[in-house]
Amino acid sequence: MAVDISRPLALSRHARLSLFTALVASWVLVIVLLFSTLQNPEGVSGVASYVVSAVRPGLDAATKAKLARLDELEAEASAYAVSHGRCDAQLSALLEDLDARWGSTALDMSIGFEGSGLRVRRVVQKLLAGERVGITVLGGSITLGHSMAEGGRPWPLLLAEQLQGAFPAADVHLENNAIGATGSDYFNACYLHHTAEGTDLFLLEFAVNDAIIEMAAEHKLDTIWHAEHLVRAIGHTHPDAALVFLTAWQKPQHYITGADAHATVSEYYDIPRVSSRTFLYRYMLQNRDDIADHYVAADNFSHQNQKGHQYLADIMFHYILHQACRVQGAGGFVEQLTRETVTEPVPGFGGSELPSAYDPWALPPLRVRQRIDDDKVLPDAKPFCSSVRVRIQDGSTHGAPQLQPSANTGYEQFEWNDKWFWKSEHAGSQITFPNITVVDGTISLYFLRSWGHDMGDLLCWIDSDEESAALLTGLWGFVSVGARQLVAQDIKPGTHSLTCRSQEAKGQNGEKGGSRTQIIAIMAT
Template sequence: MRSIRTGPLPTILAVLAAFLVGLSSNRLFHETSKAAGYSTYHSDDSPPSWLGIDHSTGCGSAVEEESSVLEMGGGLEVGSSNGVSSMGEVFVKGEHERIRDEKMEEIIKVFGEAFFDKSVSYSGTNHRLRRIIRRALAGESIVIGVLGGSITVGNNTPRPLYKDNTYHALFWTWWQQAFPDAKHLYFPVGIGAVGSPYFSNCFLEHLPAEIDLVILDSAVNDQRSDEHHRSFDHLLRSLLTLPSAPAIVAMEFFAIPANNEMTTGGVNSLDSARYLDVPTLSIRNPLLPEVLLHPSRIPLFFGREPASGGAGIVDPRHPSLRGHLAAARILQVHVWKQILYVEGHNSKEDEIREKLAVSRIGVVDEEKEGVYVPGVLYSKEEMDLWQLDASFLEETNWGSREDELEVVSRMSLLDHYHPSSFIPPSLPRCRSLSGTREKLAFLSTTKGDRVENGTTFAGEGDGWFEWQSSPQKQYIITRSPGAQVTFSITVGLGDVKLWYLKSFEFGLGDARCWVDNDTQWAVRLVGKWERPHNIGWLGVIREGLSPGDHLLHCVLEGPGEFRISSLITG
């Protein structure tokens, strides 16, 4: 018998074992939840307990149903201090942490572990999120932002119990209770009919540059197209490369309007999220199979149109309070698991170092033609594979490059490979009617024609003017053919883009836009389309324009209406 050094793979095995020991001290998922779990009721028509429904009747009033599910799990009670003085020191749990963990475990029991397992589309390393959690546990103030569309606004979600029942507001309340030793900041941004093409250019109109954690809701409003996929990729890159190096969590919802896709841009965007190591959670994964299996439960998860008085027409685009709560629980449980990791990792550092030292020594048994590492026999073939692993690890240093885990890849998945090309950081100038920093305003406008009973009265119509259909949907519009609007712009890289509305039902028309007097480069923006969506769209007017000051002109061509909400230059 003789001792040899076995290389890094046994080290990895030992680290994994030590990590599992560390997690066990947190009593993670110490009980099963089959009686109330998501995965146990598909064989019959009995709804799970977290739906808050009388099992004998299968129904309940809208307010009663929402009230009962909100009572499940409750909020967190604030107890003693968390016991962390700085990152890396031993973490000693107090009463506050005990209460926090017990309530989260109860929530998992109510929903069922399968519900949360299915909700994780991509977990990744969570390296950035854990860094933010370490700061929060140390008592630092964390700045949280939310970017989303009308789901984030809370459209058609009843508010019988709380002022704001949206998923992010419920998560924000939980976050403050989970980390009570600092005053955190919260910037929720919800704009109807808006997705990543807008936010990728205009997020700094709404969020501070010092943001620490961003929750994204764009899966429903983004379309399944390369254009929207690139916008989502650009949005992730722009956020990840901010000086504050924020963490991002993507939250995917779904909609089921008649004769429309059940999945939109979120399907494509997931590839970029995985590539850039952005955790992605989904309420679609557990709930869409549920409503397909039990269509009668659709009203439980989706809101109701205001005109129906809360008891009639179901809105298949926006979640109910129960849907928002389920999304909030998904966010809470994911973040809580990262808290447990951080706490367990800090408290087990010495033990891990000790096991690392021991695991580098193996004992050869020549009779059995194997190696004991430590106490477990591995064959010669396994040892040969370990040598390949060892050479890989030695050449790449993979697994110990903590400083590279947050590096943003230099190329997009949608690019053609090139050995030296890279995507430079880009922060365009955005002027928006819904922004907080630089409001969109036009320089001048001319009147168009008035059409009445088939007769055209030249020059007697309106020009362009500000108008809104709701506080979240503000536009500069015209309804007069021939009306022209002019904007003053300044460009650096030479890009000019307009964010405008597309719809199949609002009677929208087309606009023709150009820069300065270059009418030969005019671009036609089409307002009406045949898809059953009313959604903002990014129109590219010019690329490669000379740097400096210019004038952007747009004119309404033909009948209809045209709506502009933002102007983007780069």
């Protein structure tokens, strides 16, 4: 039988009433949705959440399970946004400016190791929330701005201005506590004396000096050991702080520098590393004349000029902006960026093939050079440092040195290029430093080594054990640099003293060397 669909079907009164009721309910729902949209700036997703939360209690188990799966998919989508990121117009414009200046791929290449970025995103969240963010910069003469023209602006200052401009509601407090000719072998013990109060982010630039210092120590210095101990020490004293390594490079060095040791430490401890050499070195291999555009020719291209410092600031700013994009791209999804006990997989750190819980905040229990099946957990002893560079306010212009002798014949305080020393010009001068706290049995001296300045040697011993004195060589054939040398190990835990006596160095070809010695700090573990 054929049916004429053009003929209106008769509806019963009950059917018409049901249809009318459904239409009214639909319009009510539309009005509720529109009203919710006005009330909820998150848009459709927020409206959907509003409606689902209203009707979910009356749903059957199967529908609830489907909605739960939708919740999981939404969380996964948000986590994807955290991984890949989407910036707002302001930050996008800043990134476009950087791309126009240096090239987007070149900037991407500057991220030597991105890591998870969790701790940096915690800092970014504070910036976006308009909170105070404390930044401590530790490094050497490059970071200090050595050899720049008068009025030059080193990269930490440029970065602070960039961050304050990008996040105007925040209070960016940056301290540049770099010290020329100084590397991780000094800061791993003495960093607390050079750390700003309330530090949320440490920026570490040691690649150039760590390579030089390792040479100064005749490759007996373990750069990985010092960088690792610095990272672990900060992990205990500032457990919520973020760390980022910055690799700078200078023309007199090979491509291989202290950065290669830092790369191992950064990967093992999930510390981002931003590098000026990954792209710029290759670029300058093809464009040798451009080296003069980035470095100061007057000191053999060893230090960056203003353009070189702008590049260092920009690659660090670029990395931080990318982490900000990941925070913004998450939308309403807020990453858990505070340390807490992890009992189940953290979003982004597990999947069907990695079902066990992983704690991204925890310090690895083993050191870099231990095997994974090693059951010996080495304790992290708080390092001891007493430094002449740490000045204690006493009413005088420069303050008193923290490193004070109990006995002194022939040594005096001396300032040179913004660096302080206990200095003697003569052989036979002797100085004793008391109250050195030893836990793990070692005492080291941090002193100046140099190719010139009539440098001499030091003979140092613990307590009254002069027969076991160690010879510390001050004269060597390269640049002037602070160097750390072990005086004694297997020392009984407790409080000890260190005595050093200056003596004439052996010069080249059997000639006599100088007698000048310059002491900077005492370290103990």
